[in-house]
Amino acid sequence: MSTHRFFNSFGVFSCRYRTWTGANPNVKVALCTYRTPEEEKAGSDDQDKTVVPPTCLSRLIRCLPLAGLAAAIVGAGCGPQAGSKRLRAVNAALDMEAYRSHAPTIQDPLTLEEALDYAARYNIDAWIAAQESRFQHELATQSNLKMLPSLMAGTEYHERSRYDASSSMSIETGKESLEPSFSSEKRARTFDISATWNLLDFGISFLRARQQANRVSIAMERERRVRQNLALQVTRAYWRAVTARESAEQAERIGEEVSAMLEKIHKEIGDKTISRVDGLKQETSLLQRQDELRRYKQDHLKAKTELARLIGLSPGTPFTLARIDSSAPVEPSDFNAEELEWEALRNRPELFEKDLEQAISLDEARVAIAQMFPSPAMFWRFNYDDNRFLVFDQWNTVGIRASWDLLIIPQQIKQHDAIKLQTELVAKRRTAIAVAILTQLHLSLIDYAEALEQHEFSKTISQKCGNLLEAIQSQADEGKSHGGECLDHQMKYLKARAKYLSAYANVMISKARLLNTIGRGAPYRPDEEVAEETSDESEADVEATADVETWTED
Numbered sequence: 001m002s003t004h005r006f007f008n009s010f011g012v013f014s015c016r017y018r019t020w021t022g023a024n025p026n027v028k029v030a031l032c033t034y035r036t037p038e039e040e041k042a043g044s045d046d047q048d049k050t051v052v053p054p055t056c057l058s059r060l061i062r063c064l065p066l067a068g069l070a071a072a073i074v075g076a077g078c079g080p081q082a083g084s085k086r087l088r089a090v091n092a093a094l095d096m097e098a099y100r101s102h103a104p105t106i107q108d109p110l111t112l113e114e115a116l117d118y119a120a121r122y123n124i125d126a127w128i129a130a131q132e133s134r135f136q137h138e139l140a141t142q143s144n145l146k147m148l149p150s151l152m153a154g155t156e157y158h159e160r161s162r163y164d165a166s167s168s169m170s171i172e173t174g175k176e177s178l179e180p181s182f183s184s185e186k187r188a189r190t191f192d193i194s195a196t197w198n199l200l201d202f203g204i205s206f207l208r209a210r211q212q213a214n215r216v217s218i219a220m221e222r223e224r225r226v227r228q229n230l231a232l233q234v235t236r237a238y239w240r241a242v243t244a245r246e247s248a249e250q251a252e253r254i255g256e257e258v259s260a261m262l263e264k265i266h267k268e269i270g271d272k273t274i275s276r277v278d279g280l281k282q283e284t285s286l287l288q289r290q291d292e293l294r295r296y297k298q299d300h301l302k303a304k305t306e307l308a309r310l311i312g313l314s315p316g317t318p319f320t321l322a323r324i325d326s327s328a329p330v331e332p333s334d335f336n337a338e339e340l341e342w343e344a345l346r347n348r349p350e351l352f353e354k355d356l357e358q359a360i361s362l363d364e365a366r367v368a369i370a371q372m373f374p375s376p377a378m379f380w381r382f383n384y385d386d387n388r389f390l391v392f393d394q395w396n397t398v399g400i401r402a403s404w405d406l407l408i409i410p411q412q413i414k415q416h417d418a419i420k421l422q423t424e425l426v427a428k429r430r431t432a433i434a435v436a437i438l439t440q441l442h443l444s445l446i447d448y449a450e451a452l453e454q455h456e457f458s459k460t461i462s463q464k465c466g467n468l469l470e471a472i473q474s475q476a477d478e479g480k481s482h483g484g485e486c487l488d489h490q491m492k493y494l495k496a497r498a499k500y501l502s503a504y505a506n507v508m509i510s511k512a513r514l515l516n517t518i519g520r521g522a523p524y525r526p527d528e529e530v531a532e533e534t535s536d537e538s539e540a541d542v543e544a545t546a547d548v549e550t551w552t553e554d
Contacts, residue, residue, distance in 0.1 A: 099124075103314045109322040112238050115311050119234045122312025126230055129223035136212070136219040143209040149197035160186045183389045194381035201377075203370055207363045214356040214363075221349035221356070228349070228516055234310045235512040241303035242321050243501035244296070250497065251296035254490050258293070261487070262286050282484070289491060296498065326504050332452050333511065337445060340518050344437050347519025351437070354430035361423040368416040374404040437517070444514040451510040455503040462500040465493040 104122045107114070120126060163186060168178040262283060269279035308317060345351060381397040469489045476486045 100314055103312055103317070106311075106313065106317070106319045108320045110319055111322045112235065115234050115238050115307065116231055118311040119230055120227060123230055123310060124312065126223075126227055129219075129226040133216065133219040133223050136216045140209065140212040140216045143205070143212040147202055147205040147209060149195055151193070151195045153191075153193040155189070155191045157189050158187075162186070184387050185389070189386045191384040192381060194379060196377055196379040198375060198377040200370060200373060200375040204367055207367050207370070211360045211363050214360050218353050218356050221352045225349040228519065230310065232512050232516040234307070236509045237303060237307040237310055238321070239505035239508045241300065241307050242324055243326070243498075243505045244300040244303045245321060246326065246501055247494070247498040248296045248300040250494055251293040254487075254494060255290060255293045257487065257490075258286050258290050285484075286487075289487070292491070293494075296494075326501055330452070330455060330504070330507050333448075335445065335448075335514070337442070340441055340445075340514075341438055344441050344518040345434055348433075348437055349519065350433050351430060354426060354433060358423055358426045358430070361419055361426055365416055365419040365423070368412045368419060372409045372412045374402045376400060376402040441514075441517045444510065444517045448507075448510040448514050451503065451506045455500075455507050458496070458500040458503040462493070462496045465489070465496040469493045 102122060102124075104118050106118070163182040164184050165180045165182040167176055167180040169175065170177040265274075265279050265282050265286070268274045269276055274282075304319075304321075305315065308315065308319070313319065378400050379398070382394070383397070384394050386393060469486075469492075472486050472489045
C-alpha cells in the first residue's frame with residue numbers, strides 16, 4: 001500500500017492506494033481522507049473515507065484549480081463595482097473638457113444671423129443628428145459591400161499517430177482481397193481558396209442596400225428637422241433676450257431712483273422730518289417696487305443663458321447682443337394659405353421620412369417574395385495538398401449548386417401579407433401627419449395674425465403711457481406733482497413698454513414658427529444644395545408613388 005498526501009491552505013488531502021482483492025487483482029482503489037489544518041495538528045483520525053478510483057481522483061485534483069478560478073471570476077463579476085465612481089469622475093472630466101473645447105468664440109455684438117450660424121455649427125443636438133447621419137451612411141457602405149461574392153482562403157496542418165491504412169474485402173467470398181495499405185502520410189499540409197456567388201443572396205443584399213440607403217435619407221431628414229427646430233428655438237431665445245435686455249436696462253434706471261428715494265426716506269425718518277409710520281409705509285412700497293424691478297433682470301439673464309446653451313457656449317460665458325430698433329414699424333407678410341399648405345406637404349421632413357419608410361416596407365415585401373425561390377450559387381475552388389502519394393497536388397473545381405427550403409414558403413407568404421398591411425399602415429400614418437401639419441399651419445397663421453394685432457395694441461398703450469409719464473414729469477418739474485406719483489407712472493410705463501417689446505418679439509417668433517411649420521428655417525446649407533436635394537427627393541417620391549400604385553394593383 002502506498003500513501004500520497006496533498007497540502008494546501010484549506011487542509012490536508014491524503015490517499016492510500018491498495019490492490020483490489022476481488023476477482024481482478026490488477027485493479028487498485030484509493031482510500032481518501034480530508035482533514036482541516038486544526039485536525040492535522042491535533043493528529044485526529046481520518047474521517048469521511050470514500051473509495052475513489054485513481055483515475056477519477058487525479059481528474060478531480062486537476063479540476064480543483066480551475067474550479068477555484070471560475071469561482072473567483074464569478075465572485076468578481078457579482079460583487080460591487082468599486083471602480084464605478086472613479087470611472088464616472090474620469091468621464092465627467094472628459095465631458096467637461098469636450099464641452100468647453102467645442103464652445104465657439106463669440107464676436108460681440110451678436111446678431112440673429114450669427115446666432116443661427118453658431119447654433120448650426122456648435123449645438124450639441126445638431127452635432128448628434130449629424131453623427132447619426134454619418135453612422136447610417138457607414139452602415140449603407142457595409143450593405144453595399146455585402147453584395148460582393150464570398151472569397152474564402154484556408155490552410156491546415158495535421159499529424160496522425162498512425163497511418164491511415166485500410167484493407168478491402170471481397171463481396172463474393174468475404175475474404176480479404178487486398179493487404180492493408182495507406183495512401184496518405186502521417187503529416188499533411190493542405191491549402192484551398194474558394195469563391196462563391198449566391199445569386200439569391202445577391203438580390204436580397206441589393207434590396208437590403210437600398211433599404212439602408214433609404215435609412216440614410218431618413219437620418220438626413222431627421223437632421224434637417226432638428227436644425228429647423230433649432231433655428232426656431234434660437235430665434236425665440238434671441239428675441240426674448242434682446243427685448244428683455246431693454247426692459248432690464250429701463251428697470252435698472254428706475255431702480256437707481258428707487259434706491260435714492262429709500263436713502264432719502266431713511267434719512268428723513270432719522271431726522272424725524274416725517275413720522276415713523278409714514279416713513280415705513282413709503283419704504284415698504286419702494287421695496288416692493290424694487291422686487292418687481294429685479295424680475296426684469298432675472299428674465300434677461302435666463303433668456304441669455306438659454307441662448308448661450310443653444311449656440312454652444314459654456315454656461316456663464318459673457319457676451320453681448322446687437323441693438324435693435326424696436327420702434328421700427330413691423331411690415332406684415334401676406335401669406336396665401338393654399339400655397340403654404342402645398343409647400344408644407346412638399347417640404348416637411350416628417351412626410352419625407354414616411355415616404356422612405358413606405359419604400360423600405362415595399363423592399364421588405366420583395367425580400368419576402370425572393371426568399372420563396374431556390375437559392376442557386378456558382379462556386380470556384382483551388383486546392384493544394386502536399387501528399388506525395390497524389391499524382392496531382394493542385395487542382396481547380398468549378399460548379400453550381402442550388403438549395404430550396406420548401407417549408408419556408410408558407411411562412412414567407414404570411415410575412416408578405418403582414419408587410420402589405422404594414423405598408424398600408426405607414427401610408428395611413430403619413431396621412432395623419434399631413435393632417436396634423438395642415439392644422440399646425442392654420443394655427444400658426446392665426447397666431448401670427450393675433451401677434452400683429454397684439455403688437456399694434458401694445459404699441460398704442462405704450463405710447464399713451466409714455467406721453468402720460470412725460471406730462472407727469474413736467475408737472476413734477478413745476479412742483480405740481482410729488483415724486484411718488486412720478487414713480488408710479490414710471491412703473492406703469494415700464495410694464496407697458498415691456499408688454500410692447502414682448503409683443504414685438506412674439507411677432508418675430510410667430511413668423512419664424514410659421515416658416516418652421518412649412519419646412520423652412522434651416523440656414524445651414526446653401527439654397528442651391530437644398531433645391532437640388534428637393535428635386536432628387538421629388539423624383540424619389542414619384543417613384544415611391546408608382547411602387548405604391550403597382551402594389552395596390554397586385
